[in-house]
Each structure stands twice: as structure tokens, then as C-alpha cells.
Amino acid sequence: MTEVTRVPLQPIAKGSLTKLWLGVIVAVLIGAGVAWAAVPKGVSVETITAGSGGSPSIGDVAFVKYKGTLADGTVFDESGPSPFPPGIFPEGTPFLLEEGQVVDGFLIGLQQMEKGGTYELYIPSEFAYGDEPRPGSPIPPGADLTFEVELVDFMSREDAERRVMAMQQAMEAQQGGEGGVAPPPPPQQVPGPPPQN
Template identity: 40%
Template sequence: MKKLFALTLVSSALLTGCMKGEQKADLSKEENKIFYAVGTMHGSRFKSLEMSPAEKTAFLAGIKDSLNGEKEKVNSQEYAMKFRELLQKRTTQMAKGNKDKGGQFIETFVSKEGGTKTASGLAYKVLTEGKGETPKAEDTVTVHYKGTLLDGTEFDSSYSRNKPTSFPLNRVIKGWTEGLQLVKKGGKIKLVIPSELAYGDQGAPPKIPGGATLVFEVELIDIKKADKK
């Protein structure tokens, strides 16, 4: 938490620049593009806090005052601790809200889309029946996949890279480890994975918020059996 506070406060300052007043970013230079990219990456962390307009104004004012050498209007050391408390509170609240939405999504997926819910809370639907065997947790699988949030926002895809990926099945999130054992080689499966089987309350910022239920469509291309000891 402390590292996040220090890193995001410094790097988010890049969003405003050192000059007073609003200015359009000049992205004609490579160095400016680098700083812009860093600013967007870390600025997205604050976006997830869903700040009010007044909070955004205060946040940017603090950055500008610091960069312009103005005397701080509040004790930054004192409020650093309060920020950590606020961050934890909002993270918990947002995670709970996301988990509630995920639970409703899974129930609809099961009741209206023909999905199946396992004892762990994972929901799945086999989209294409394969003809081969199913993998074991110790095996290495090769897959093509797409991952989205509940609103359809894509956060990862091997299709976009035009290259399948391979990994040991027991070294990924629990929802994948369980879910890929439910489809045969050559098949395709849709997985709806609750946060407790994915990235938990902390999520995987900036793309995956805390408590998020994730939706994957996965093609199981190949299975490499684990070496027997």
C-alpha cells in the first residue's frame, strides 16, 4: 500500500505537467510519449477509486502546487496515512460491489444461458466438444483465449497477439486450473470465474478491478502430459 501511494502520487503528476493551467499534451516527441504512457498507466489506478469531481480537483491542485514549488496547504505526511485508510475502505467497498454483480451474472449465466456451476463457484459452458482427452492439473496446455470483464471490456487476448500461449495448468488462477480440466482437447469452453478463483479483492490493476468476476472463452489446442516421476 505504501509503495502504491508513493508511486502513484509521483507518476500521476505527469498527467498535469509542470505548467499552471490546462495544456494539451505535445506527443510529437518520443520522450513526451513515454511520460504520457506512464501517466496513463498510473492515473488509471486513481480512476478505479471513482473520485468525485471535487476530489479530482483537489488531487490535481495538490500535484500542481508541489510541482510549482507552492507551500502545501495540508500536512502531506499526516494525510498520507489517511489516504491509505481511505484507499483500503474504497477498495473493500468496490470489491464487495463487484462481487455482488458477479454473483448475479453467474446466476443468470446458469439459469438463462445453460451454464453449469461447480462446488467451488466456477461457472462454465462447453461451446465446442473436443475429441481428445482432458488435461490434468499437472499438464501443460496450449490455448487460444479471450478474457473480458462483465461489461464486455477485453483485458487480455491471445487472439489479438495472433499467437497461442502455453503454460502449466497448475500455475495459473484457480478458475483456469479447474475449468480447463472440464474440456477435451480440440474443444472450446466459456468460463465465468468469481474473484475468489481469480484475483481476489485486490484485483490486477489497472485492467482488472478488485472483486471482479472474469469471463473467458478458451480453445484447448494441445496438451503436453506432465513427466511421470
């Protein structure tokens, strides 16, 4: 028969277990603090006026009125009148919510807004133009951006494309008269070789 050697456990001193658990908790908190400090400050959306509709998602077209400012209050961009005739599309500037179509911070922020609401959108430099803004831009390198944004409305990309096609067909019908087809443009005269004597 095999004999099992037993190692006696030493009793734990009073309060040692508590100290052990406190040490573990402190280590976890320090680790969490270091990890939190390493996370860059992100995009934030503050509600000025709450919206009552849904929120746009990737692939939608959002129609917004906005004003963008730098940290010193300088306005670097703001929306103008809608580029479309009234009634076909909502008011505001259209933005396609897809990566590469707008800066990352604007893409993230718009998805947190509700239709009909007005918001203050803060975009840190790393989610805007970083250290290399577009040439000729009034935005300096490393600039954080703030926008006041009204999300007027949004729709699917497919719905927006259908409306654009309907608008184009209506314009062609107007130009073409009753037949609905625009006349072909007149042929352009191409200069030929000079006459020979």
C-alpha cells in the first residue's frame, strides 16, 4: 500500500486574508487606471434639443444643418441651403454615412443623434483630420473640432437614390417638352484642316 505524505497547512494569521484581498483589489484598480489613461478621449454628443425620431445608421443619408468651430471659436465650416429643389429632399446638407465619406467623428456622432434633435458634437483631432488636414483647409494640424448639428431627417441610401432618379426624370421631362425626352444636343462643329490654295 502506498503512503500519502500530507503537508500540514499553516494557519493564516488574523487579518492576512483581508490584506491579500485588499492587495488584489488595489492591483486591479491600478491596472484599470493605467488602461483608462491609455484610452484616447473620444467623440462626445451633448443634447441641446432632444429629437423624437430614430437614429441613422451606416448606409443611410443624413440631412443636417451644422456649424463647425475650432477651440478658439473660429467658424471653419457651416451648412448652406439645400442643393435640391424643395419637397424632394429634407432641408439640410446630405451626408452619406459610410466610412471615408465623412470624418470618423462625424460618422460616430451622427449615429448617436435622433431625428429632429439639435446637438453639440465634440470630435478630438484623432477622429477628425489629425495632424494632416486637407491642403488649404482653415483647420490647423492637431485641431479638435466642435459642431452644432441639427439632424433634420435621414433616409436609406436606396430611398435617396430613387428620389434622385425621379428628380432627374422630372427635369428631363421639363426640358424635353410633352414627349418627356430631352432633344439631343446639336452636333458640335469640329474644325477641319485649313483650305489649300
